Amino acid sequence: MASPARPTELWQFGAAELATAVRSREVSAVEAAQSCLDRIEQTNPALNALADVRPDEVLAAARAADDALAGGKEVGPLHGVPVSIKINTEQRGYATSNGLPALAHSPAEHDAACVSALRDAGALPLGRSNAPAFSLRWFTSNALHGRTLNPWDHGRTPGGSSGGAASSLAAGMTPLAQGNDIGGSIRFPAACCGVVGLRPTVGRISDWAPPAVIDTPNGPVEMSFPPTVHLCAVQGPLGRTVTDVRLALRAMTTPDLRDPSGVPAVPDRPRAAGPVKVRMVRTLGTLKNHPAVDRALDRAAAHLADAGHEIEELTDFPLLAEASRLWALLLTEDTRSLLPTVEQLGDDDIRAALAGHFAAAAQLWGEQPSLQTYIDGWARRATLITRLQEFLGRDTVLLTPVCAEPAFEQDADVTDPERSKSLASTMWPMTSVPILGFPAVTVPVLVDEGLPFSVQVIGGRFEEELVLEMAHDVETRAAVPQLWNGTGREHTEAGRRP
Structure with a gap:
């Protein structure tokens, strides 16, 4: 296959290509940053993907990056590469607003560990990517920054909660983005917007951040997070190519014992030569996929077979079904403890979305599961982790859809209670993974009726290189455009700002 022509504009460069060009001094970091700022000015007013972009600050950092090169200093692998940081992640000098007006005026004093990494x-933070309030929806809208649109189709969600990150990547605003994932929040937006998103193994990238403090009538209170946040949430990269995501993963890998789930060292996992066993799970139970979802799976399987891997379709995989059910139990019950804060600080959309989430979970576990049910859920989780690791080992991956449907229609979780309840079952590929803590990547496979469709590859714990290798084998054969082509359907108003 012929290599694609080199981009003509710096904002079109991938992260790896841009880092090489800056390091060789073919282009300057200032030129790269200015190109991205110009692209933001051109596309962000319609998409509303990035908030709080500070050009003077970014250009000053870029000049410092150029000075470091001119002075012969040793530089990092992402030197001069712009990256967006999510609004729920601490970045010094910026409010960790989480989309909440009440938190919009307290700049963080320190970076989260992933931002420091x-x-x-050498990466240059450029803009804060939008997310839903509390980052608890598969849609991206909040009362502080408004709604983010999907470049491919404004009537479809860009995904959530890292929807601003994915939308900005697809539109060329930055070549890399930081996100986080507890229920698909990296992988689903990446798929909705036709980019690559990696959820790493829990503990690989530090999730440490300075303690969050909220002002209450009784004075400042340091927020504590429930077990699912510590044991299921991860930080991770989004990019336009697998190569870029791999580069960002290596840069962000920061063993950090301040993180309760952090590991002291990431094991070196070189893969033995030979084909990989790819086990395709098309659906669970009686759930039916949209035809384009099945086409994407079949095409990805064909690409992997063409790369020499061993493909087998499984008629069912009950372990993933059970893991998705456990996610509905454990995350929902942990979220229950946050409801007073949501009620106090949240907007109408997040309240309605959580009502739908709780209604869907109640269909599986009842209105108020007992403490014993919750404890038993955590115990069962440990068993499932062991069984899945035994199944995958070092040489097997699972190939799944991202969702049983295309990107959802905007605000589908808040406009119709019945529709809202139905979303969770279609998202089993997203929800089954976080509760077990395994790595997974989503990669585009095709464009169908104007929308990108992706697949997910799941590997054993700390097998990020393996899942990225499989994603690369798909990517190089699928040849999906790395950038939205500028012809998305405009079904709704432009990105809404309050």
């Missing part, structure tokens, strides 16, 4: 690698 990106800076240490």
